[in-house]
Amino acid sequence: MDTAQKVIEIVAREQHLDASQITIDSQFADLGIDSLDGVNILFALEEEFKIDIPDSIAQNMKSIRQVVDGLTRVMEGKDISDLVAMAKGEVPAATAQ
C-alpha cells in the first residue's frame, strides 16, 4: 500500500470517518480536523511509520497532501527545510514544490 493510502486510512480511523470520504486533496478543515485532532493524527502516523515528525512541520500541516509529502521525505531522510518554510508561509508553495 502506498503512503497516501495509508495516511488516508489512518486519518479515517482516528477521525472515525469513512475512508472513501477522504482524498489526497482533502483539506483538514474540510474534514472537521481541528488542532487537537491534528496532533492525534500525527501521533498515529508516527506510531505507524516509526518516525518522528518534527514539531516545525507537524504544527503546520493542513492537508492530506502536505502530510504525505512530508512523511515521504522524512522517511527518505531528505532535507525538509523548504517544507518547513512553506508550511510557515515563508515561501510560496509553487517554489517549494
Next chain:
Amino acid sequence: MTELQGRKVRRVVITGLGVFAAAGKDSASFFANLLEARSTVSRIRQFDPSSLSVQIAAEVPDYNPQDYFPLKRLDLLDRFSQFGLLAAAEAMKSSGIEVREEEQPRFGVVSGSGMGGVNTLEGGYQCLYLNQATRLHPFTIPRMMHNAPTSQICMEFGAQGPAFTTATACSSSGHAIGEAFHLVKFGMADIMLAGGCEAPITFGMIRAWESVRVLASGNGDPSRACRPFSADREGFVLGEGAAMLLLEELEHAKRRGARILAEISGYGLSSDAGHITQPSVEGPARAVRMALEEAQVAPQEVDYINAHGTGTRLNDSTETQVIKKVFGEHARQLAISSTKPMHGHTIGATGAIELVAATMALDRAVIPPTANYTRPDPECDLDYVPNQAREKPLRVAISNSFAFGGLNAVLLIRKFQ
C-alpha cells in the same frame, strides 16, 4: 432579597437532579434502590481483580460508553467525564430548563473530583513503563485533567459563566455544590450545574486504597461488605459514578414555573488542621454549625442527616460524636442514615450523590435506610434508620462530607416554602 455587606443576597433552589452511578443510571432508579436498601457492590468486572486483596466495588452495571456517546466524542472522555456528562444531562432535562443565549454568561458549572482521570493516567503509564512506549497519546492530558468534566459539561450545555473544579478528596462535590450555591446566592450566576464525578475503580487505585487499610474486604459477600455504624463494620467499598444538581436563583425558577425540589440555604466548611487521615470532632462540628448559622436554622429543626458514614471504625464513631456535640439532646431525635452501602464510596462524587439522596428524601418524605446494619456499637448509639426506609415529612436535611486531609463540607437543604 436582602443585603449582606453591600451584596445582594438571593435565595437558591434545587430544580433538577441527575445521577449516573452503580445504584442507578438515573435519579428515579437510584432512589428506588436506596429505599429498598439494595446494595450494588459486587466483584469487580472492569478488570481481573484476582490478585488484589480487595476484589469488590460498586461499579455502574452493564455500562457501554458507546450506548451514550459517539466514538469521536469518546476519544476525549475519560470514564469520570462520561459519568459527569450523563448526570448533568439528566439534571438539565429533569429541570426542564432552557438556557437562552443571553443567559449563558450567567450559567456556570462547578464539579468535584478527588482522583481525576485515573483510567487514562493508568493506561498511559502502562504503555510508558510496562510496554516501553517512547511517547504518550496526545489526548492523555485533556482526558485526565481534573477539570475535564467541568469543561466538557460547559461545552455540552453552553455554560459560559463561573466554572471550576474542586478537588478535596471525599468532600470534593460537597465543596463544589456549596461554592455553586454561593455564586448564585451572591449574584455572580443565576443557574449553576453542581456536583461531582469519579471513576476510581482501577487496579492501581484499589492497590493504593488497600494500603491505607480503610477498605472492607468482604470478598465472600460483596453486597454486605459496607456496614456503616454497625458494630461489625470494617471499612468502606469504593464506588464510581456521578451526580449533578441544577441550582437556580429562586425568582428565575419561579418565572419559568420550575418545580422546586428543595431550597439550599446552608453551607459550612472547615479544616481539621490536625491529621492527614484521622478525622477530628471539632473540625466537622464547626462545618455543621456554620451551615446551620448561614441557613438560620435551629438544631431542633433538622430532621435528617445523610451522614458521611463510610463504614470505617473511626469515621462512624467520630461522626456520631460530631452530631452529639452540635445537636445535643436533639441528636437522639434525628434520623441519620448512610446510603454508602448501596452506592459505594464514590470519593469526589459522593457529596453530590448523597445530596441528591437527601433532596429526594425531603421531596418525597421518605428516608433511605442504612443498609447492612447488624448490631449496635456503643460508640454509635443514635438512630441510623437501620435497613428499612422510613416515611417521615422532613423540614430540614443535612448532608455531611468529611475528607481525607481533614477538609469538611456540609450542605443544608430545607423544604421550600
